[in-house]
Amino acid sequence: MVADITSWGRASRDPLRLRRGQVAALDGAPGYGLTRIGLSLLAEHATSGPIAYLDVRGWLSPLAAWEMGIAPDRLLVARCGDVVRWGRAAAALLDGVRGLYAEVPAGARDAVIRRLGAMARRSGTPLVLRPLRGSVPAGVATMRIAAAGVRWDGVDHGHGRLRTRTTQLVVSGKAVRGMTQQMEVEDDGANAVRVVSDLGAARAGRTG
């Protein structure tokens, strides 16, 4: 059951919202649902123009983006597995789209990632970075989202089907006022990802 998030007194804070010029870093292995969470962060920006997904592996299925509320004609997918051209392609995309989800290839230099973060802030384009190996260097992301666990409902030893995923997240960074927050988000494929519980918050040290 999805809780009314206002009952937690959190609607005004809206922790899973990426504003213009902010940079989010996603941290977690494939399977935790971070691709869909990253796309949901950009979905609201797709209402005003195209957003892009910089696909290093060529694995993105646009079905997931469409389910997140991104219209097919508002989603561009640029495939680029070459680490040198990746930086140039990301920079060019930041100039022309309203939001960018960029998978970060192994071997991408920290300086390039920092430069992209600065470009995103300057151009006012929200940027989601998903490193395929390692993590985003400190000081780039205004919001760090790390997956701590995942649970699926709807299946039972051969019966049913995958219906709802609940992911435990640890969110930190300036975008959440420097507070490290643990929360659960729910995704049933029919709506944007919803925050369903606020497990706790603690003052963090220096983050992202």
Next chain:
Amino acid sequence: MWSPTWALLGQGAPDEPFQAVGDDRRVSAINPAATAAGIRLGMLRSEAEALCPTVVTVPRDLGAEVARFEPIVSVLEEVVPRVEIVAPGMALIPVAGAVGYYGSEPKLAKRVAAAVTAGSDQGAHFRFGIASGPFAAQRAAELATGRPPLLIVEDDVAFLQELDIAAIDREDLVATFRWLGITTLGDLARLPRSAIVSRFGTEGMTAHRLASGEDREVRPRALPEDLVVEERFDPPLDDFERASFAARALANRLVASLAGRGAHRVIVEAEAADGTVRSRTWRSADPFDDASLADRVRWQLRAWIEGAGVGVRGGLAAIRIRPADLSGTGRQMVLSEDASSTAETRRALTEVQAIVGPDALLQAVPQGGRDPGERVAWHRWDESPAPAVRDPAAPWPGRLPAPAPALVPPTPQPLAVEWDEGLPSAVRLGSRWVPVLTWAGPWRSVARWWHDGHIVVDRYQLVTSAGAFLCEVRDGTSWLVGVYD
């Protein structure tokens, strides 16, 4: 425009029965004398010779037929500039603009007939069919009579309804349709498309679409060579700035030579000093002007000269720009409703295209299918999506329900799964085995069951502590086909 005897042109006397036979040993062209003897197109050669022992059989020579047809097409393009060649002796001509220019469809047909007759010194006779779609137009040309033989179809759907089911030209499907009592295209069109798709797959849907008058548009052929602009450099250029300067001048020359005709597609070629040629096609929803064309050529040259890869060995010996499509209709994508930023967006995306290549900047539209990969039709940015091969509105029983896996590998990846008495117990993720906590399935899918080579697939949704994965088992081997990320 179709000449049924094109393959036999210049063969023997007109009163002798002649037939042309292709590699499949079936009759692909006959002259009137052979028709009178009872020979029909598509008949086996042995059947035809049994019916008419005096028939002279000639093997088809497609190369020679194409060479003979080329002068006709050139003459035709002087009357109507955009022509699609379907086969030697058959061309599709988009007539919407030309009818307005020449006054009426019969006048246009007479003008075209006069031009091709004058242009052919081989006595070729053409038939003309005019309809809204290529399929109906070809059928109309087959039935055309008069001087010149012409049939104008006012309503494609009504015209097609009366035609024999053999018109879909798929022997296996036609035989099954007849066995089911479907003898005309109208019979087929009246059946629910979903039932046809479910029984006959994609081929059935294509047949149903054609029978219903839903057809593709004419695709004009590439432009002749003389519109190519070229600049050669001796000694070869070795720096981007000079190449960029030359590219701008070349783009200006091409746009000027097109004399107001807009090019939507150009091929940029760079010849290296060692003789290797690199080429890339650039498209635009709006016709290229000199500035936008120069930008693309410049970006492309930069990608080749300064980018990763083999580069341009020994310097740049020549640049060529080849216009490839002068189609007149705009194909503007609706990417942004904010007009002020559209130009900026287009400029940025064009630069991305230059960096990653035109085949790597993509958009997608939904199409029908059961698997996540099947339900997405990709197309290049700045190009219109191709008509959906599979109808997204059709019922797709067994389709994987939402939520969809966010990551779908382009080809299934091997996945190590440990089975315990036929039930999944562990899966290897990277270098470690992870217990399967629960799972859904197996859902058995038998694709193309009406074919001998049908495919049996068991599909599982495997849930682990590290997430959920979509897995397929074929012939005892497990494959990863999706990650619920």
